[in-house]
Amino acid sequence: MASPAAVENLPPPLNSSAEQPPLFDGTTKLYTCYTCPFAQRVWITRNYKGLQDKIKLVPLNLQDRPAWYKEKVYPMNKVPALEHNGKIIGESLDLVKYVDSNFEGPSLFPEDPEKKKFGKELWSYIDEFIKIVFTSFKGEGPKECGPAFDHLESALGKFEDGPFFLGQFSGVDIAYIPFVERFQIFLSEAFKYDITAGRPKLAAWIEEMNKIDAYKQTKTDPKELVEFYNKRFTAQQ
Template sequence: MATLSKEILLPPLDATGVQPPLFDGTTRLYTCYTCPYCQRVWITRNYKGLQEKIKLVPLNLQNRPAWYKDVYPSNKVPSLEHNGKIIGESLDLIKYVDSNFEGPSLFPDDPEKKKFGEELFSYIDTFVRTVFSSFKGDPAKETGPVFDYLENALHKFDDGPFFLGQFSLVDIAYITFVERFQIFLSEVFKIDITAGRPKLAVWIEELNKIDAYTQTKIDPKELVENYKNRFLAQQ
């Protein structure tokens, strides 16, 4: 994977932001720079070298433009404008971008790896929900099993440090949440998610060598403040 040139990011559009022309032949990713779901599609786009093909349209979700609901009626991000239609849902979108655009393939042909990849996709909601709910409970106890699940999953294939051996959509789907959970659990609860999980530690380290991912990372301080307000303010 070649080194990516640093992308100049446009400021997010708020309620006063002008809508780009719809269906003018431009492929657009409606996104939010701090959203883990959007980050998945952003990483996929970057890794496949599609910075010129898929334009980012960043939105301010706290003060989002009214016109966005007309673009995508669920009013959520991410969504992709492509070939005269708008599609959403981040896991569907990363698969769509991988299948419908040029660039290195991000899902293996090997049947065993494909099957395991789908298993990991189906587990991700449980993983995310468990960690989020632990913030109001006992994170050390409640998050242990789900991070152990990831550690064990990383033992499945030994032809590389990633879930399916080689870097894939599965890594992209998980890292955007693991990134946030690692920061928050360490900062607020003094929990090191990699302690006793050597494969997970190497996985995070290897992902941080991939420009397509590192260029999308969030500001840790902003994340901690955001999560404190969101999860701990009522306690």
């Protein structure tokens, strides 16, 4: 794998009292949040392509975010956002593709036409997948979200040249893993539901993902995640 094994010393998140880093000073910056799954996609991409020295992390505290971020950096006031070549770009899936095509490192999207086509299908399904599972947290959990994980199990059987969605590791895996990571933890804790039971390909995929340093270094703290999701979902029931 392309990512270095050395664990990065991560800068502390910036809160409302933090000064704004210089804008458009020639440094490429990824405005992120260590616990945000959307931002995690771009963080993994950066790591996998070996861009730790080329793209500087600027983590934000989203519960106490600096006013300058919305006012001067990114009016949408969301993460992730990338500062590159005198402009600010947002939206996590767009940024995975942008970083892949504008920076050095191993390509994250295959040239094979069949894999390209299937990759686009999976790419377009991701929002529906996320919505189904999040909705299930407020309802009956496993009964409602089971089919979404069955869809992933089926998709993981499409190509046999590797355990990933397109056989070999790609941007599709990066798109899904931050959410599967969180869903696995929360469904196990809140509903005693194992998303990998009866889904051997999904289990193998998660196992292989956990071997990739670029991803391992971005994983969220399970206790914090359960606490956050409990507040967000179970409190509304």
